[in-house]
Amino acid sequence: xxxxxxxxxxxxxxxxxxxxxxxxxxxxxxxxxxxxxxxxxxxxxxxxxxxxxxxxxxxxxxxxxxxxxxxxxxxxxxxxxxxxxxxxxxxxxxxxxxxxxxxxxxxxxxxxxxxxxxxxxxxxxxx
Amino acid sequence: xxxxxxxxxxxxxxxxxxxxxxxxxxxxxxxxxxxxxxxxxxxxxxxxxxxxxxxxxxxxxxxxxxxxxxxxxxxxxxxxxxxxxxxxxxxxxxxxxxxxxxxxxxxxxxxxxxxxxxxxxxxxxxxxxxxxxxxxxxxxxxxxxxxxxxxxxxxxxxxxxxxxxxxxxxxxxxxxxxxxxxxxxxxxxxxxxxxxxxxxxxxxxxxxxxxxxxxxxxxxxxxxxxxxxxxxxxxxxxxxxxxxxxxxxxxxxxxxxxxxxxxxxxxxxxxxxxxxxxxxxxxxxxxxxxxxxxxxxxxxxxxxxxxxxxxxxxxxxxxxxxxxxxxxxxxxxxxxxxxxxxxxxxxxxxxxxxxxxxxxxxxxxxxxxxxxxxxxxxxxxxxxxxxxxxxxxxxxxxxxxxxxxxxxxxxxxxxxxxxxxxxxxxxxxxxxxxxxxxxxxxxxxxxxxxxxxxxxxxxxxxxxxxxxxxxxxxxxxxxxxxxxxxxxxxxxxxxxx
Amino acid sequence: xxxxxxxxxxxxxxxxxxxxxxxxxxxxxxxxxxxxxxxxxxxxxxxxxxxxxxxxxxxxxxxxxxxxxxxxxxxxxxxxxxxxxxxxxxxxxxxxxxxxxxxxxxxxxxxxxxxxxxxxxxxxxxxxxxxxxxxxxxxxxxxxxxxxxxxxxxxxxxxxxxxxxxxxxxxxxxxxxxxxxxxxxxxxxxxxxxxxxxxxxxxxxxxxxxxxxxxxxxxxxxxxxxxxxxxxxxxxxxxxxxxxxxxxxxxxxxxxxxxxxxxxxxxxxxxxxxxxxxxxxxxxxxxxxxxxxxxxx
Numbered sequence: 001x002x003x004x005x006x007x008x009x010x011x012x013x014x015x016x017x018x019x020x021x022x023x024x025x026x027x028x029x030x031x032x033x034x035x036x037x038x039x040x041x042x043x044x045x046x047x048x049x050x051x052x053x054x055x056x057x058x059x060x061x062x063x064x065x066x067x068x069x070x071x072x073x074x075x076x077x078x079x080x081x082x083x084x085x086x087x088x089x090x091x092x093x094x095x096x097x098x099x100x101x102x103x104x105x106x107x108x109x110x111x112x113x114x115x116x117x118x119x120x121x122x123x124x125x126x127x
Numbered sequence: 128x129x130x131x132x133x134x135x136x137x138x139x140x141x142x143x144x145x146x147x148x149x150x151x152x153x154x155x156x157x158x159x160x161x162x163x164x165x166x167x168x169x170x171x172x173x174x175x176x177x178x179x180x181x182x183x184x185x186x187x188x189x190x191x192x193x194x195x196x197x198x199x200x201x202x203x204x205x206x207x208x209x210x211x212x213x214x215x216x217x218x219x220x221x222x223x224x225x226x227x228x229x230x231x232x233x234x235x236x237x238x239x240x241x242x243x244x245x246x247x248x249x250x251x252x253x254x255x256x257x258x259x260x261x262x263x264x265x266x267x268x269x270x271x272x273x274x275x276x277x278x279x280x281x282x283x284x285x286x287x288x289x290x291x292x293x294x295x296x297x298x299x300x301x302x303x304x305x306x307x308x309x310x311x312x313x314x315x316x317x318x319x320x321x322x323x324x325x326x327x328x329x330x331x332x333x334x335x336x337x338x339x340x341x342x343x344x345x346x347x348x349x350x351x352x353x354x355x356x357x358x359x360x361x362x363x364x365x366x367x368x369x370x371x372x373x374x375x376x377x378x379x380x381x382x383x384x385x386x387x388x389x390x391x392x393x394x395x396x397x398x399x400x401x402x403x404x405x406x407x408x409x410x411x412x413x414x415x416x417x418x419x420x421x422x423x424x425x426x427x428x429x430x431x432x433x434x435x436x437x438x439x440x441x442x443x444x445x446x447x448x449x450x451x452x453x454x455x456x457x458x459x460x461x462x463x464x465x466x467x468x469x470x471x472x473x474x475x476x477x478x479x480x481x482x483x484x485x486x487x488x489x490x491x492x493x494x495x496x497x498x499x500x501x502x503x504x505x506x507x508x509x510x511x512x513x514x515x516x517x518x519x520x521x522x523x524x525x526x527x528x529x530x531x532x533x534x535x536x537x538x539x540x541x542x543x544x545x546x547x548x549x550x551x552x553x554x555x556x557x558x559x560x561x562x563x564x565x566x567x568x569x570x571x572x573x574x575x576x577x578x579x580x581x582x583x584x585x586x587x588x589x590x591x592x593x594x595x596x597x598x599x600x601x602x603x604x605x606x607x608x609x610x611x612x613x614x615x616x617x618x619x620x621x622x623x624x
Numbered sequence: 625x626x627x628x629x630x631x632x633x634x635x636x637x638x639x640x641x642x643x644x645x646x647x648x649x650x651x652x653x654x655x656x657x658x659x660x661x662x663x664x665x666x667x668x669x670x671x672x673x674x675x676x677x678x679x680x681x682x683x684x685x686x687x688x689x690x691x692x693x694x695x696x697x698x699x700x701x702x703x704x705x706x707x708x709x710x711x712x713x714x715x716x717x718x719x720x721x722x723x724x725x726x727x728x729x730x731x732x733x734x735x736x737x738x739x740x741x742x743x744x745x746x747x748x749x750x751x752x753x754x755x756x757x758x759x760x761x762x763x764x765x766x767x768x769x770x771x772x773x774x775x776x777x778x779x780x781x782x783x784x785x786x787x788x789x790x791x792x793x794x795x796x797x798x799x800x801x802x803x804x805x806x807x808x809x810x811x812x813x814x815x816x817x818x819x820x821x822x823x824x825x826x827x828x829x830x831x832x833x834x835x836x837x838x839x840x841x842x843x844x845x846x847x848x849x850x851x852x853x854x855x856x857x858x859x860x861x862x863x864x865x866x867x868x869x870x871x872x873x874x875x876x877x878x879x880x881x882x883x884x885x886x887x888x889x890x891x892x893x894x895x896x897x898x899x900x901x902x903x904x905x906x907x908x909x910x911x912x913x914x915x916x917x918x919x920x921x
Contacts, residue, residue, distance in 0.1 A: 015696035091757030141866035200745035
């Protein structure tokens with residue numbers, strides 16, 4: 001069992017990182033740390049994905065010298081998927097940062113709980 | 128003609144992408160006209176394709192490129208996908224049309240063209256979710272849909288929308304994170320991303336009994352991920368803020384189309400990736416059933432307690448999403464057909480409610496149910512649309528809402544006793560609750576107000592809203608009175624999914 | 625006023641980290657963007673039910689995290705073994721991509737062949753994700769220099785015409801641009817492609833804006849040019865790929881040939897598509913920086 005865990009260490013670390021990121025994104029009240037959590041979560045997914053296409057001793061999937069023997073290269077598909085995923089996560093991060101800036105300018109706080117309280121107070125004042 | 132029409136999904140997607148790019152350099156009016164024309168064109172193309180598919184009675188794999196599955200991207204369509212795509216674009220057209228007054232008021236003048244960039248992108252992503260035969264393509268377009276929905280939400284520059292968008296984004300991103308993890312696990316045990324090959328691999332893995340835990344957890348993660356994004360019960364907290372704060376067109380699009388796009392994709396995944404047998408044997412359907420039932424009650428209870436009319440309609444959306452998931456959970460044939468019928472009914476009804484409530488609100492300037500007293504007398508058309516929509520939500524006969532409740536009941540009677548009894552009880556309870564809060568708002572808008580100022584809003588003051596309100600009500604009543612055609616189409620399409 | 629790293633870290637940890645430009649501009653010179661009474665509004669947190677609930681949040685989070693990670697670890701342990709070549713991932717899909725990829729797409733770099741030919745629809749969507757995010761950020765932050773007096777304060781756009789910085793930038797920027805172009809043009813031949821090359825070129829633009837100020841960059845990269853260039857690149861991408869999809873699906877000869885693998889002008893559409901992606905990415909990166917930094921393009 002321990003040997004199996006040691007062999008799978010990369011994937012285990014990946015899912016632990018995923019959990020850390022997930023919990024941070026879900027419950028941390030600081031907006032910036034939520035964004036960091038999001039990035040940890042996404043990166044952990046990519047780590048898991050990359051680890052699936054990897055085989056010890058094989059080369060990157062760039063055909064060298066006309067050698068098209070599949071057993072010489074790692075799987076190119078996870079690399080392509082990770083590339084797509086990274087772009088998605090960059091875009092989402094940019095949008096969340098922009099939202100954070102807007103909220104910070106208005107409420108002068110990054111604490112989401114405080115912001116909610118301030119917003120509720122504002123609503124009461126409007127009534 | 129029929130051969131050429133198979134290219135229509137590709138044409139619609141590319142056309143929408145080009146329109147979204149071009150709209151960013153156009154002026155407001157040009158971007159608006161382009162966007163409306165785009166929706167109309169896509170609707171026409173999709174309905175043409177749908178009629179061709181119905182006549183053919185089969186489905187079609189369309190290569191996106193030169194390589195068939197499992198190597199290259201593909202689209203796949205039977206009668207159902209083009210029909211839903213056409214309905215979604217039609218409803219988007221009517222939503223944009225009906226909310227023009229509010230758009231002009233709520234949006235910053237110099238950047239209004241960006242609104243139409245975002246709606247075009249939502250249309251692209253919903254089309255791709257409808258047609259795509261590839262799980263990872265689905266993920267990419269889910270993200271486009273998330274970002275652009277956030278865009279049409281936050282473009283109204285009040286601080287509540289920014290706050291609502293943050294909440295919406297956080298829930299959406301949790302959903303996409305779970306979806307992505309489920310997708311990766313599934314890729315790890317099957318090595319495929321195209322749906323037909325996934326289905327074969329999942330069937331053989333499930334039959335052999337290996338990889339049981341990864342398969343189950345990937346199914347659970349994908350389902351929960353899409354559930355979170357579409358507002359399944361314990362994750363519905365973003366809905367009232369989001370729909371309550373956005374401008375009317377955005378609320379209509381978000382509640383009517385975006386969440387339905389995710390659910391349609393989920394139904395496709397159930398049929399084409401996991402297979403109905405595995406999905407219903409694994410117990411995930413039961414979880415959806417229970418959460419759906421809970422959502423039906425909780426959403427309605429919250430809606431009863433809500434004073435703000437937009438938030439009330441938003442909470443009722445949470446209840447309606449509960450109906451849809453209850454339908455998925457109840458049984459694979461009748462249940463899913465009823466659930467798809469309900470998706471259409473809700474997609475037609477919710478924009479009616481949001482758009483007409485916005486009109487009524489602009490008559491009186493108030494947002495609470497009590498303060499809307501007498502507004503239907505000032506604005507008879509909006510009042511009529513609001514009443515038709517509310518009656519449909521309650522499930523009054525001759526509306527689509529009645530028909531789908533009837534089909535849900537039929538599905539419940541055909542199911543086992545363990546599902547039939549709770550489903551029927553909760554259906555009745557939820558209908559009563561719906562009747563309470565929608566009845567209250569109908570009475571409120573009809574009661575003569577105390578205002579002496581009785582200047583009536585005439586139809587000709589706001590022609591776009593009149594067009595969209597009358598079209599939506601007509602659709603609702605048409606299919607409420609004559610549901611057989613729609614039901615047969617959905618049933619045929621579900622068989623071919 | 626310079627704050628030490630330790631101090632910054634402590635503020636960060638106590639959630640008091642200031643988002644605004646720190647260090648270079650004295651805090652007092654900037655008028656607060658908010659009326660002062662708003663600071664007083666921030667209440668001492670009341671003892672509500674929510675508050676009491678928030679006290680148990682760390683415990684609940686820990687339990688949630690523990691359950692989720694244990695569940696996922698069990699799942700991962702059942703997955704095919706790490707690094708084994710007989711896992712389901714190495715199936716006929718992988719074999720065809722590696723064996724026939726070069727011949728069919730003309731790209732020596734199989735990853736480029738996969739993302740820009742076999743699975744090109746994904747990448748089409750992916751490029752539009754970036755575009756969507758850019759438009760969303762523009763909606764949020766564009767024109768904020770008018771409403772936020774903090775940004776207009778002298779010194780916000782710190783332009784240090786530092787001789788060391790400008791001289792180094794003059795030396796480095798051309799090399800960075802050339803390197804970025806090299807990465808884009810060699811996307812089908814080696815590691816690289818539009819996304820990474822575009823990021824490199826975008827970083828060169830950002831470096832120029834940092835060293836010479838936004839005004840000098842604006843002479844050739846401004847709101848107008850960025851929008852036009854983006855639209856042209858995106859339309860070219862969508863239309864050319866749409867044409868290729870159309871031909872592929874209907875079995876029409878498209879006239880796009882893979883060419884001789886290994887040559888720079890080979891691999892059909894992959895090189896022009898990489899260029900379009902590079903343009904989109906570099907424009908997006910620079911625009912994001914500019915909008916975040918000063919509220920306009």
